[in-house]
Amino acid sequence: MADRVERLTNLLALLLETREPVTLDVIASELRGQYPDGHDARRAAFERDKAALRDIGVEISSETLTGDRAGQMGYWVIRREMEIPDLGLDDEELRALQLALAATRPGSESGRDALWKLGAGVDDGRVFVAMSVPTSEALPALRGALSDRRAVGFSYGGVDRVVEPWGLLLRDGFWYLVGHDRSRGDRRTFRVDRIVGDKVLVLDEPVEVPEGFEVRTALPEDPMMLGADQHTVRSARILIDRFRAFTAVRELGPERVLAHHDDGSVEVAVPFASLDALVSWVLGFLEHAVVLEPDDVRDEVIARLRQVAS
Amino acid sequence: MSGAHSPKSAEGRLSRLLVVLPWLMERGAASVAETAARFAVSENDLVRDLELVAMCGLPPYVDELIDLWIDEGTINVGVPRLFLRPLRLTEEEAFELLAAGRAAMQLPGADPEGALNRGLRKLAVGLGEDDTGVLVISPNPAEVTQLVEAAREGREVSVVYRSRTREEATERVLTPFRTFQDFGRWYVTAHDSLSDEVRDFRVDRIEALGVGGPSDRRPPDDLGAPGTWFVDADIERVELRIGPTGRWVVERYPVDSVTEPDAEGWVTARMAVTGEGWLARLLLRLGDQVEVIGPDSMREVGRDAALRVLERYEAG
Numbered sequence: 001m002a003d004r005v006e007r008l009t010n011l012l013a014l015l016l017e018t019r020e021p022v023t024l025d026v027i028a029s030e031l032r033g034q035y036p037d038g039h040d041a042r043r044a045a046f047e048r049d050k051a052a053l054r055d056i057g058v059e060i061s062s063e064t065l066t067g068d069r070a071g072q073m074g075y076w077v078i079r080r081e082m083e084i085p086d087l088g089l090d091d092e093e094l095r096a097l098q099l100a101l102a103a104t105r106p107g108s109e110s111g112r113d114a115l116w117k118l119g120a121g122v123d124d125g126r127v128f129v130a131m132s133v134p135t136s137e138a139l140p141a142l143r144g145a146l147s148d149r150r151a152v153g154f155s156y157g158g159v160d161r162v163v164e165p166w167g168l169l170l171r172d173g174f175w176y177l178v179g180h181d182r183s184r185g186d187r188r189t190f191r192v193d194r195i196v197g198d199k200v201l202v203l204d205e206p207v208e209v210p211e212g213f214e215v216r217t218a219l220p221e222d223p224m225m226l227g228a229d230q231h232t233v234r235s236a237r238i239l240i241d242r243f244r245a246f247t248a249v250r251e252l253g254p255e256r257v258l259a260h261h262d263d264g265s266v267e268v269a270v271p272f273a274s275l276d277a278l279v280s281w282v283l284g285f286l287e288h289a290v291v292l293e294p295d296d297v298r299d300e301v302i303a304r305l306r307q308v309a310s
Numbered sequence: 311m312s313g314a315h316s317p318k319s320a321e322g323r324l325s326r327l328l329v330v331l332p333w334l335m336e337r338g339a340a341s342v343a344e345t346a347a348r349f350a351v352s353e354n355d356l357v358r359d360l361e362l363v364a365m366c367g368l369p370p371y372v373d374e375l376i377d378l379w380i381d382e383g384t385i386n387v388g389v390p391r392l393f394l395r396p397l398r399l400t401e402e403e404a405f406e407l408l409a410a411g412r413a414a415m416q417l418p419g420a421d422p423e424g425a426l427n428r429g430l431r432k433l434a435v436g437l438g439e440d441d442t443g444v445l446v447i448s449p450n451p452a453e454v455t456q457l458v459e460a461a462r463e464g465r466e467v468s469v470v471y472r473s474r475t476r477e478e479a480t481e482r483v484l485t486p487f488r489t490f491q492d493f494g495r496w497y498v499t500a501h502d503s504l505s506d507e508v509r510d511f512r513v514d515r516i517e518a519l520g521v522g523g524p525s526d527r528r529p530p531d532d533l534g535a536p537g538t539w540f541v542d543a544d545i546e547r548v549e550l551r552i553g554p555t556g557r558w559v560v561e562r563y564p565v566d567s568v569t570e571p572d573a574e575g576w577v578t579a580r581m582a583v584t585g586e587g588w589l590a591r592l593l594l595r596l597g598d599q600v601e602v603i604g605p606d607s608m609r610e611v612g613r614d615a616a617l618r619v620l621e622r623y624e625a626g
Contacts, residue, residue, distance in 0.1 A: 093429030172494030
């Protein structure tokens with residue numbers, strides 16, 4: 001049997017060069033001996049090939065034919081839709097994109113493939129300043145939907161939702177999707193890495209981003225203020241011991257300090273809307289931080305600790 | 311992220327051919343060695359696949375689809391045809407470029423009128439994308455800009471540094487090689503006069519910083535990718551079972567291996583334990599979303615840490 005790459009290349013060539021939609025019968029006869037003879041096996045092999053081409057980014061157009069081939073499906077590929085247009089990137093711009101990838105997504109295979117398509121190689125030169133940019137399988141589809149202004153469906157927090165995407169934001173190592181949650185009838189912020197199974201369905205439903213919406217201001221600067229549009233903002237009083245006092249005060253700012261104690265510890269006021277984010281921040285200090293108030297936050301921390309201790 | 315196809319699969323091979331062929335057609339000829347190196351493929355695999363497509367064709371023009379032959383280590387292309395341009399970027403590739411570009415635009419020294427931003431704009435226009443909805447926000451403290459400049463110019467810096475393990479701040483002379491941001495925190499990889507080693511320092515623990523003269527120190531040959539700074543074969547490993555909402559950990563920290571999620575979305579990951587306290591913090595923050603499988607010596611780390619913190623609550 002012929003190498004599958006040969007069959008795929010021939011199939012793609014035929015679909016590109018044909019002047020009219022071709023049926024599977026025509027394809028099988030043109031690619032003589034490369035598809036199985038039996039009807040079902042041939043159809044199955046062809047479907048697999050179609051999926052393989054789609055998988056590498058070749059969209060196959062199809063329509064139900066009329067006339068003497070009525071009822072049969074005809075297939076073709078539109079060259080203009082398959083090929084990358086000339087983007088007019090100069091050498092300096094390509095080099096900047098190479099460096100950007102090296103500084104933020106080193107070793108990324110998709111990034112490498114993208115550079116190849118743009119006509120550039122991968123840069124593995126020295127990087128002086130870098131940022132680690134996380135990714136997840138849901139992100140490309142979310143960005144595509146955002147660009148096409150289409151609604152998306154996904155499962156989040158145990159609920160299937162339909163969301164109109166307004167913006168994607170990377171901050172402090174997490175990607176957030178901001179949009180209108182149709183299921184809730186309200187604006188919501190979702191952490192992309194918490195989308196269940198990384199699966200996003202792009203729906204054929206148009207989205208209008210409200211005028212004046214800016215993703216930059218959509219999220220509070222402080223992760224502990226996440227959800228401030230849905231929950232009341234409260235304040236927690238936290239005692240930080242002398243080993244961590246300096247870094248905590250630098251992070252929060254001196255205006256959050258309620259008291260400096262003689263033993264070097266500090267009491268700080270931390271505003272929060274997201275209980276989860278606050279608890280996570282406090283636990284990151286291990287035994288160097290204790291929540292003094294309010295009681296329900298203190299109880300939550302203690303409950304979480306008892307659960308781990310048990 | 312999976313994304314790219316296994317290079318040995320039919321999809322992977324065809325995908326590579328569809329980027330190699332337009333490149334060859336534009337050049338007319340190239341050496342096998344250069345082409346293989348550029349597209350990260352072995353010379354044998356490259357020659358096999360090119361010879362295969364050179365044989366492709368439809369009747370009556372069998373083997374005339376692609377006009378190409380290999381002779382004495384050189385690939386020659388006759389009349390360019392059929393695959394003249396690479397495929398469009400996939401959604402994943404477009405995202406990768408955009409995210410990398412947007413993130414790099416936030417790094418100190420990025421110029422809004424510079425080549426990167428121009429390139430990103432051309433990408434958006436050429437691909438018909440509306441990319442205004444994607445944003446990266448990153449704080450850049452003044453110390454970071456100073457450290458980046460010092461690394462570029464090969465200078466030393468004197469710092470007062472408050473480490474996690476010592477009570478008192480220490481004075482050190484650092485030769486910075488690279489600064490990087492990870493989860494909103496800035497770090498600098500530098501040679502450290504006090505330990506005479508290359509180490510990573512948290513920028514927010516630097517209490518004072520002064521830029522000094524030229525340094526004789528050169529970076530080690532392999533600094534490693536940012537985010538892998540602490541991975542070292544000598545470092546102890548832990549095996550964790552991690553639940554669906556804790557999965558960011560696998561993205562965030564370098565892992566030796568990670569399984570596919572099971573039906574409930576749990577994965578098993580083997581990863582480096584990067585320092586005293588690191589595992590404890592991770593376990594406390596993940597709560598019921600994590601379970602230590604082994605080694606036995608680490609099974610109690612979370613429990614011990616939780617008890618230690620609880621003691622503080624009971625005391626106060």
